[in-house]
Amino acid sequence: MSEIDCLDLTASLMDAEGLNFGARELLPVFRKPNSFLFLSELSLSDASLQDFDMTYIHHLPRLSRLWLSNTGISNEAVYHLVALRRTLSELDIALNAAIDDDVVSALLALPKLSYLSVFDTGVRMLGLRRLARGITDRDAEYGLDIEVPRECEEYLDSMHRRYMLHPEPPLIAEPGACADLSVPALRRNLAAHAAYDAQIVVGGTRQEMAERLERILRVREADLGVRDMLTGSGEKTDSSIE
Missing domain, CATH: 3.80.10.10 (Ribonuclease Inhibitor)
Structure with a gap:
């Protein structure tokens, strides 16, 4: 044995x-x-x-x-x-x-x-x-x-129907930047994601919009991390990935 x-x-x-x-x-x-x-x-x-x-x-x-x-x-x-x-x-x-x-x-x-x-x-x-x-x-x-x-x-496979996968400037991809955005910028970012998922609410107070956008971007970031793990890219995902 x-x-x-x-x-x-x-x-x-x-x-x-x-x-x-x-x-x-x-x-x-x-x-x-x-x-x-x-x-x-x-x-x-x-x-x-x-x-x-x-x-x-x-x-x-x-x-x-x-x-x-x-x-x-x-x-x-x-x-x-x-x-x-x-x-x-x-x-x-x-x-x-x-x-x-x-x-x-x-x-x-x-x-x-x-x-x-x-x-x-x-x-x-x-x-x-x-x-x-x-x-x-x-x-x-x-x-x-x-x-x-x-x-x-x-x-x-349905990520592209949940949020904007690849935000480009002046839109942001970094969740930590949400708190610094103006009200118009928050609306602009949320509207961009709402174009992919109609359930995303664009309005609200500045704090509500900042928290909502941060949640969306953190989920996006985590989902792209899972996708990278499955595809074996081994690289940190950011908004430049196509």
Whole structure:
């Protein structure tokens, strides 16, 4: 067992002709002393797991690729996997509906992560914005190839119908500049965004308009950060991006 590099246990746990073991009976084998020291890839996809089951594998010294799609795990399981932060580079947690935006802190604690699938999970744009911002803030050495839920892809495809994507002077793109704008300038900026989304209100007091414009620009900035993360640009987005 100490020389095994790659292991796929899906059939053993799921196939009628497999070992007929449940995860609770099979996974404790990973705790045997001096075993699986060279295991770098493990697939448990489609098996029925509990979050605590990750404690059977989170000590493996070379585990870098882990496939856990459609296993019924939740955010807690991913937090257990933070113990693999020195080695884990590829993680598939797709098709687990109980995983949501609260998983982002755990994902950001895995600095070597270069591939991630959260497809068909409960992760939404709020979580993806936090993830993209966190990756940018830590100036990650590794790029992230990520698969996201369809709902998030559809949202990103419709960004151009939510606000002006690329404001040009005299319009502003920096959220922090809103408080310094005059009333006419605030109206001009809000009207430009309202041309893309009729629900955006142009009027109000100066403070109301400044706060509204700042919210729009912060959402725009965060959404472009998510788009950059998905396309792998790795560059800070600004209004000059076409």
